[in-house]
Amino acid sequence: MSKVPLTLTGAEKLRAELHRxxxxxxxxxIAAIAEARSHGDLSENAExxxxxxxxxxxxxxxxxxxxxxxxxxIIDPKLLDAGGRCVFGATVDLEDQDSGDAVTYQIVGExxxxxxxxxxxxxSPIARALIGKFAGDMAQVMAPGGLREYEVLDVRYE
Structure with missing residues (x-):
């Protein structure tokens, strides 16, 4: 099976869930099963x-x-040296060219x-459009509502 990218934070969350x-x-x-068994007949025991x-x-x-x-x-975004390029783990500041709204996304695993x-x-379609872009580049994304265009304002590795 091929390796699946996961940020350091995502891996820590999965490890914490596994521990819990x-x-x-x-x-x-196991205790609930033992308690339910003690009630006798298992054939009609909803518990x-x-x-x-x-x-x-x-x-x-x-x-x-x-x-x-x-x-x-596991990829630690702080250790990335992508030269300002949008890559997995990067945090990207964008500006929607239609509305002028600014948004920030981190590109992470599924x-x-x-x-x-x-x-x-x-x-995701937006992440696929952003991969390889630099600050100042434009990214076109085919969204459910039609074609959207974003300007990459900044790329950080945090």
């Missing part, structure tokens, strides 16, 4: 069924997070994307 799943969620589910379902979810999520971390190519937090997926 293994140290808090898993023991909690047991719910606990087993929750266990399946927790174990599945643990495997998913472990898989993501094992296939991650799992880290959070548009409200200013983090866009490296696979």
């Amino acid at each position: 799943l293994k140290t808090i969620e898993r023991p909690s589910v 047991y069924d719910a606990a087993k379902e929750r266990q399946g979810f927790v174990e599945g999520r643990i495997q998913e997070v472990e898989g993501k971390l094992s296939n991650a190519q 799992d880290e994307a959070d548009i409200k937090g200013g983090k866009i997926s490296v696979n």
Whole structure:
């Protein structure tokens, strides 16, 4: 399987989630199953069924997070030396040429994307249009509402 880019912050969040799943969620589910078992007949025990379902979810999520971390190519934006070019991990200040609105986005991995937090997926149309651009360049993005044009005001690695 190919490596998936992930920022240092994104990797730390996944590690924290994995730690929480293994140290808090898993023991909690095991205790809930034991409690439900103590109520007797398992064939009509809704608590047991719910606990087993929750266990399946927790174990599945643990495997998913472990898989993501094992296939991650962790990139620390502070260590990038891209010469002012838009690359994965860069924080980019843009100006919408139609509205004049200024926006700031960080280009991150698929799992880290959070548009409200200013983090866009490296696979998003706007990130694909920005990759390789420098401050002062124009980027055209085919958005759902039509063609949008942005000017790259600044590129930072933070």
